[in-house]
Amino acid sequence: MPVRIKATEDLIPITDLRQNSARIMRRLHTERRPFVILQRGRSAxxxxxxxxxxxxxxxxxxxxxxxxxxxxxRKGQVLDNAQVMRRLRKIAVG
Incomplete structure (x- = not known):
């Protein structure tokens, strides 16, 4: 299931990333959630x-x-079971 970004925890100013990169990388690997990097207060x-x-x-x-x-x-481009089996046999035989 996709992980949602938590606005209160997962927004990281770029200056924090520069100053605390090791800590942020540990969080990234343990929490397995993406972080939004902010530059001048906007998502970057x-x-x-x-x-x-x-x-x-x-x-x-x-x-x-x-x-x-x-x-x-939807376009009618389908194969029935017999057609699929014939194609698979051709592939298997070579």
Whole structure:
């Protein structure tokens, strides 16, 4: 499930990031929540744990695949079970 940013805890001024980068990186890895980096009081960037970022990309790719499949189904571009099995056999045989 996606993690929501907590406005009271997850907003970090860029000067704090510069001065306390080690502490912020520890929080990033233990809490596994993204942080919003503020520059001049406005959101400028998101700082996120690499593993969480990769999971987010995987979920996005899966959702995009589902959307493409639904679009294909809507257009009638579907295969029945027998057609799928024939294609799989061709792939398996080579």
């Amino acid at each position: 960037a998101i700082l996120e744990n690499v593993q969480e970022y990769e999971k987010r990309l995987e979920r996005l790719e899966l959702l995009e695949t589902v959307v493409r499949g639904l679009e294909a189904a």
